[in-house]
Amino acid sequence: MDGKQGGMDGSKPTGPRDSPDTRHQLSLRTLITQGWLVNIMTADHVSPLHEARLRGHPSCVKILLKHGAQHGASIQPESDLASPIHEASRRGHMECVDSLIAYGGNIDHKISHLGTPLYLACENQQIACVKKLLESGADMNQGRGQDSPLHAVARTASEELVCLLMDFGADTQAKNAEGKYPVELVPPESPLVQLFLEREVPLL
Template sequence: MVLEWSSGSKEDYVVSDWTPVHEAAIHGRLLSLRNLISQGWPVNLITADRVSPLHEACLGGHPSCANILLKHGAQVNGVTTDWHTPLFNACVSGSQDCVNLLLQHGASPYPASDLASPIHEAAKRGHVACVETLVAHGGDVDHNIGHLGTPLYLACENQQVACAKKLLESGASVNQGRGLDSPLHAVARASCGDLALLLMDFGADTQAKNAEGKRPSELVPPESPLTQLFLQREGPPSLLQLCRLRIRKCFRTRQHHKINGLVLPEELKQFLLHM
C-alpha cells in the first residue's frame, strides 16, 4: 500500500491504493470499519481516482458506515475524477437513508459537474424516494443538461413512471426535455401508455415539434395502442383540465403540497394534486 499526504482546498487528505477502509465501507462491515478508524486509519483516504471510503459506503448503500465516516470527518462533497460525489453514488444505489444522511451533513444537492447529476441519476434509475428527498432539500427538478435533458426527460426515456409522477407533482415543467425533444416525444418512441396519459394530464403539448419537425404522435411505433390515445386527446384540453393546470401553475416548484391547505372539498384537492 502507498500512502502520500496531499493538501486539499479545505483540509489534508491521503492518497493511497485501495485500502481495508474502502473494503469495509463498500461491503457494509461496520464493526471492521470502527476498528480500523480506532487503529488510526484516516477516513479521508482517496485512491488515485479520488475515491474515498465515503464514496464506497454510499455506492454500497450502507448508511451506518457512511454515518461513522461522517462523524469522523469524512468530506461530504468529495469529488472523484469522474465527478462522482458521495451523494451521486447514493443515488446510484438508491439508498434514501444515505441521501438523507449526506444532505443533513451539508452535501450539495446540485451536481459538481453535469457529468454526474444526483437527481438525474435517481430519476433514470427509478429511485423515487431519492428524488423526493433531493427535491425537498432544494434539488432543481428542471435542471437541464445538454446531453441528458431534464430529470423528467430521463425518467420518461427510461420508462420510470413513478419518478416521472413525483417530478411532475413537485412542479417539473412537463414540456422541458432534451433540446426540442419533449418528454412526450421520448414516451411516444417507447410507446408507454401510462406515461403518455400522465404527461397529458399534466398538460403536455401534443403538438410540439422536435428538431426533425415531428410531433410526438408521429413517433409512435406502427400498430401501437398509443396511436388511439393521441387521437382521443386531439384538440384543445377540456375546461376542467385548463382550470386544474392554471391553479397548479399558481404554486411554484416544490409548493404544490400547499394545495392541501386550501379551504376546498377533499375531492377537489385530490383532483388538483392528480391523486
C-alpha cells in the first residue's frame, strides 16, 4: 500500500502547505493581489499588521511590511495606541520584532502610558526581545515617564535582565518620578541588591 495515499483512517496527509501559517500566507497574498489595502483599520483601530502580530504569524508580518504596512498603530501620525513593535515586544514575539526592526520600525517609540518597546519587553521579562532591541540600538535608559527599563527589571528581580541592561550601559543612578534608584525597587531579600552595589550605585 502506498503510504502517500493517506492514513489508516482514510484521512489526507498533511504537509507544510497545510499548516495554519501557510494558509494565512496564501490568503493574504491573494487579498493583496486583488487590491486589498494593507493599512485598512477596523472600528477598534486594529490594523492587519497588528492582527498578524497578535496571532504570532511572523511570515504574514513580513508580507504586510513588504507591501507597505505602516509600523504605527494608527494611520494618524500621533496615537496613544500600542504600535506593532510595542505589542510584539510585550508578548515576546521575537520574529515579529526582528521583521519590524528590519523594515524601519522605531525601536525608541515612546507612548506615554506604555513607554518604549524596550521598557515593555523588560517589564514582561521577554529576554530575547530585550537583547534584540539593545543590539539594534535601543536607548537603554528610555522607559515610561522617568521609570527606566532598569527600574522595571529591578522590580521583577530578574538577574539576567539586570546584567544585560548594565552590560549595555544602563544608568544605575537614574531616579524615577518618586526619586528612587533602581536598587531601591529590588526586593530586600534578593541577591541583586549586592549586584547593584558592586556596580557603583551610591550607598543608600
